[in-house]
Amino acid sequence: MGAIRARKETGLLFIDFRWEGKRCREQTNLRDNATNRRKLEKMLQQIESEIKLGRFDYRRFFPESKTAESSVFNASPIKPVGSALNTNTVDGSGQKGPLFSIFIEEWLVESQITWRRSHQVNIRGMIDKYYLPAFGALGVGAITRADLLKFRSSLAKVSGRNGNVTLSANRINKIMDPLRRVFEEAADRYDFTTPFVRIKPLKVPRSDVQPFTLTEVRLIIDSVRPDFKNYYTVRFFSGMRTGEIDGLKWKYVDFERRMIMVRETIVAGEEDYTKTDSSQRDIAMCGPVFDALENQYRATGAMSEYVFCNLQGLPIDHNNITKRVWYPLLAHLGLEKRRPYQSRHTAATLWLAAGEAPEWIARQMGHANTEMLFKVYSRYVPNLTRRDGSAFERLLLANSNRDSMGDSV
Structure with a gap:
């Protein structure tokens, strides 16, 4: 001592x-x-x-x-x-x-x-x-x-x-x-003056998201191992975060209302509250997600409270899955190496491309408002939605034509 x-x-x-x-x-x-x-x-x-x-x-x-x-x-x-x-x-x-x-x-x-x-x-x-x-x-x-x-x-x-x-x-x-x-x-x-004065955060380069195209999504889902087809279908078409989908339990899947209720998450292998209060949300199931969850229920519904689980009925280890399944699949398909979290970004860009209301998309994603959509995602979809200035051009052209008709009368 x-x-x-x-x-x-x-x-x-x-x-x-x-x-x-x-x-x-x-x-x-x-x-x-x-x-x-x-x-x-x-x-x-x-x-x-x-x-x-x-x-x-x-x-x-x-x-x-x-x-x-x-x-x-x-x-x-x-x-x-x-x-x-x-x-x-x-x-x-x-x-x-x-x-x-x-x-x-x-x-x-x-x-x-x-x-x-x-x-x-x-x-x-x-x-x-x-x-x-x-x-x-x-x-x-x-x-x-x-x-x-x-x-x-x-x-x-x-x-x-x-x-x-x-x-x-x-x-x-x-x-x-x-x-x-x-x-x-x-x-x-x-009672002293903090030394943290006039120390501003370093400038951080704008983060870049790399969403997949719908064609690439279809290729991935059609090519992945059968036991992970449902998992990646839900990832790509629900916009759920990694911890949210890995921690999803059957009690939060409402087939009757076709809703996924996000209430918990898995963080560092432990169950926890969602990232923010706004992350507590209900996600509407599209057709592919509904079908994938029905198929998954037949596979794991009787063996675990978790939707996606290992053979012991415990939540899957996403790091292990990423190394053994995700990255090898992208390499096999000749696709650029991207984190599986890009599936969430993909869902957002596909919804925007389809013309869904930004407020609805924000709720699906668990964002408090639409700021993130317009700040990060919208730049990926102007040519798909034709919201690239062409609508304004058509408005001006239509108005110009009416004026010309009025002058000729």
Whole structure:
């Protein structure tokens, strides 16, 4: 067990603990009083916890320590943005808040009660991977705007996922946004000005959707394995999100009213509330969807509460299905590799192309309003709907003809 001790000659506290069979002692410039002891005890608890979990990074807690220079560290893509404990005042009386590592754990406990499980996991991952390596050993009130900008710049050097060389601007913004809320809460609680001033989100390139054509949809459905034909038929013609269709239960399929009631979703393998309140909706079944669900009921209706399930009656694993079925099928058909989520975009563009009312489409998709349709989807369908200015031309031409007839009379 580690301990918080004070040097007799200076009266300053130091942390005393064991790591990798060696005694480690790290000096601070904090005076020996109850407040400072509590702060360091919390830090020591975190250190010992991470040692037990096998993820202790000496340099993250003590970046200027000589011991850190001679130790073997856990690799981290983010380096500390400033010095460690020496950012605190000597006697603690003017210190604006606790160590960042202590405050963010408090913030996490207080905040996560309002989050879905997947978001909790996501935030925990960002705290461990990005926030603590950079700010963990600093006082939360001592972190500056320059530190945050330096941190953001370091994120741009981190390798991205799926073969990307670096993190995308969108991903960096998503990492920075929770951090903004952390400092807003700390500033309000400990009466200091948040360093998150004049730090605007990075500009994100406009997202591009790649819907399939109706001909491509027919080709995919006709060519896919028979046991997945119903699944992809529903995906393409209902506009459901991946988690919504994977979590769909038979009790939410109303054959009499020809409605699919979206009430739950599967997120990270767990049942959860839908993405937003507007996502709670009733989707009208078109003919192909109705027929596909009837066929599926004969296959799984008696074995599981889930519409699409594995042999054990559990929800299907969409990542597994995507790798084993979806991508190999696209390659076999010579179609461009696209995420299965494009089936949702396809439904929206096909509805628009058919001339359905935007308000109805928005309700089917689970959008709060029609903004998304006009912002993202409508540009794919002008030539199909002939809503490309030609209707206006016909109006002008008709009016011109009437004027000409009037002049001749």
